[in-house]
Structure formats: C-alpha cells, structure tokens
Amino acid sequence: MYLDIDNTSKSFQRKDEQRLQALENINLSIEEGEFVSLLGPSGCGKSTLLSTIAGLSQPSSGSVSLENELITEPGPDKSMVFQEPALFPWMSVKENVTFPLRKNLSKKKQEQAAADYLKMVHLSQFSENYPHELSGGMQQRVAIARALAMDSGLLLMDEPFGALDEQTRQVLQDEVEKIWLDTKKTIVFVTHSIREAIKLSDRVIIMSARPGTIISDFKVNLERPRQQQGMAALEEDVMAILKTEIENVMEEELQYAGSH
C-alpha cells in the first residue's frame, strides 16, 4: 500500500495525571491516488492521526509508513494544509508559494511553479500582494497553492475550510476536487462536516473519541461532481453512526464534569 498506518496508538500525559488515549490501535491503509476523509467529532483524534502521518508528532506505539518508508519527521514528501492558512506575513504571496522550493529549483523554475499554482487557485493577480491584504478564503487558496507547489504525492489537509464562511467553503471544495482530478494526488482530508466528507472523498473513515478509534470505513460510490440528492441518503447513514457517538461523548463529558 501507498500509506500504511500499522497498529498505531498515541497517548498524551495530561496535567491531572490521567493519560489521554488520543489514538488506539489504528490500522489503516490508503491507496495511491485515493481521496480519503477522516471524519468525526472533535476530540476523536483525527487531527492527531493526520499530524502523525505528517511526521509532526510521533506515535506512542505502532508505525506509519509512506511507500514502505517509516515516517519519522515532517518533510516535503508530504505537504500539508492547516486550518489556518499559516502563510508567512513578511513574504509576498509569491514568496510564500516558492518557500518550499528555494533549495531545489532554479529561480526561473520557482517563478514558473508559483505562476502555475497561483493560476490553479485563481490568484495570479495577487502574487505580489502580502497575506494581510487578502481575505481568509484567498489566504487559504495561497496555502493550497503552496502545498501543491511542493509537488509531493501526498497532500494532507487538516480541516482546511473550517474557518471559512459557507460560500467560500463550497467554492474551495470544488476547486480542491478539480485539483485532485487533475493531479491525481493522494489526499487525506480531516473534517467534521459529513457533507464535505461525502462530497469530496472516495472513502470516508469515521472515528470515535476516547479512545480514538476507527468505527466505520466505507467507500463513496457516487459519480462526480456529486449532487445534493445523491448524497442525502449516505449523509443520513453517517449521521446515525455519529449520533450515538456524539451522545457518548456528551455523556462522558457530563460524568467528567460531575466527578470534578
């Protein structure tokens, strides 16, 4: 398999001496070119799992490997888009996009790459602007262009549209879908939006909290671009799975609050 997550667990030491089991025995294999969403309520470990794939955090046990190579540190072979754009404010849009390319490409090729990817996210006119001059949605587009410019096979997206308004979110979803169809990258996409997961992915992984485990893993066999009617039935199924999950989480929260 392209990306293998093998019996991976991750726990954090909390201040109150309890250990928080963020991930427990996660086994997951992802094929090259697959668009996979990690879906679940907050606290289910989906972002932790993504950050482990990115190499930003190490699993407590188990292993994560990309093309049979153990992932031990972050690097340009797996690009990442965060919930915040995380653009460097002291650099122009173009400089932000070429940041990951500085060491490997000639100036001319960097320019070309920046121009190409900014065109892909419809921001060609803004290459000389600074991030603070752009809206939130535009900044997130730059972040996507920057991740694409790295030209890695694996693109990790951690709730990339979570901070955007509904309209911008829909536009960017369409753009990401189109980019994925054009580039055939493997995308692992973290979201808490059921509709977003179903709209974009080939495969949806539903996770549950405390401890973070996979409770459902299914393929979405709907034709693209996906229409609202086709998605509705699937959405309800997922909602049912998540409903019990969310209730469990709430109950646990109340118990926790009661005992303290």
Added chain:
Amino acid sequence: MPAVIKRVIFFASLILIWHGIFLLGIWPESMIPSPFTVAETLYAGFADMTLVYDIIASFRHLLIGLAISLVIGTLLGVLLAKVKTADETLGTMILALQSVPSIVWVPLAIIWFGFTEASIIFVVIIGGTFVMTMNMRIGIKNVAPIYLKAARTMGSTGMDLFLKVVVPASIPHAVTGVRLAWAFSWRALMAGEMLSTGPGLGYTLSYASDFNNMSLVIGIIIIIGVIGSIVDQLVFQRIENRVLKRWGMEEAA
C-alpha cells in the same frame, strides 16, 4: 476639531498661563523666567551654533551607544530564548539589571573611563541593552507554533528554520525593543552627559544650572522633550505600525 488644532490651543494657553505667572512677579526671574526670554535664549543658542553642536554631540553619543546596545541586546535575547540554562541564570540577572536606573551607572562609568565620551557611551549602552534583550527574547519565544509546523512540513529545519522563519517572525517584538531601547538610551544619555565635561545637551543643562541661567535650563528641557517625542512618533511609531500591519497583527488603517 482636529487633534492638531486642539494641541495648538493647549500649548498656546499653557504659554499664556506661564507668562501670566511670570507677570505676577511672585518669584524672581531667576526662578521663573518669561517664556519669551526662554525663546530668545534658544534662538541665541541656535544662532551662535552652540546648541546645534550640543545636539550633534548628543546624537553622536546616542547613536554609537544605541547601535552597540542593539547588537548586544539582540545576541543576548537570542541566547536567552534558545538556551534554557542561560535564561534561568543570566536571564534573572538581566531582569534585575533592567530595574536599575541608568544614572546609577554614571559614578561607576566615571571611575572606569574618567570624564570621557566613553563614559557617556557606556551608560547609553547599559541603558538600551537590557530592554532590547528582553524584547528579543520574547519575540523569539513567542513565534506562532503554526509557522514552525508549516515550515517543517516544507522541509525547513535547523539554521534555515531559524533564519528564514523564527527571526522574521520575531521582528514585531524586535521593533518594539528598538523603540524602547531608544527611549531608555535617550534618558540614560542625559544622565551620563550631565556629569560629563561636555559637549552635549546634558552637559550644557548642568552648566546652565551652575551659572543660574534658568532660561537656558528650561530651554534645554524643552529641546530634550521635543526631540524625544519627535523621534518616537515620527520614526519609531511609524515603523512599528507599518510592521504590525504587515505582520497582520493590526487591522489595516
């Protein structure tokens, strides 16, 4: 009403009240001179260039001292931010030193360097260094973790990460550090110069006091205040605002 007009009216009335008190004649002119005498004294001082030379001398002391203090402060700040043991030991000492008023260093400087310009510059350096150190330290420690994460996923590590991300990300704090270092150095400069043998604004101030030249004393106090606020507002606050805006820490005006 625009702020400028309010200010003009405020200062005009202040001068009028001052002049009124002078006209009442309660205190002798050697204690409360007329604002117009002060203006004449200042005019004479600028006309015969003595005050101009003083200002040039003061700025020379300040710029040399400030430049050195910024270099030392930046290096110390990086050291404290990066080396925990240094922060826990040297950091505590610098925090203590920061609370020592600069004039305290003057007697020490005179013993070490005598009545020379080196004494003044030494006091100026001490005045600016610690505040620059502490700001640089905070700037580097407070770099948003998301910048570091993003940079690491783009393959930036070690020195590259430090120079291309950490240092530029800490510029807003560094700029505040420079502005405060200037303000502290300017105060330290006056303390140092007042006990020196000239030239310099502080020296001329204490000289005027020794000769009971009250209008020159007041005139120089005004020059010190005006230069201090002009440099702060026209130079440093502008740079600071521009940096904060660019770094996205303040809404565009």
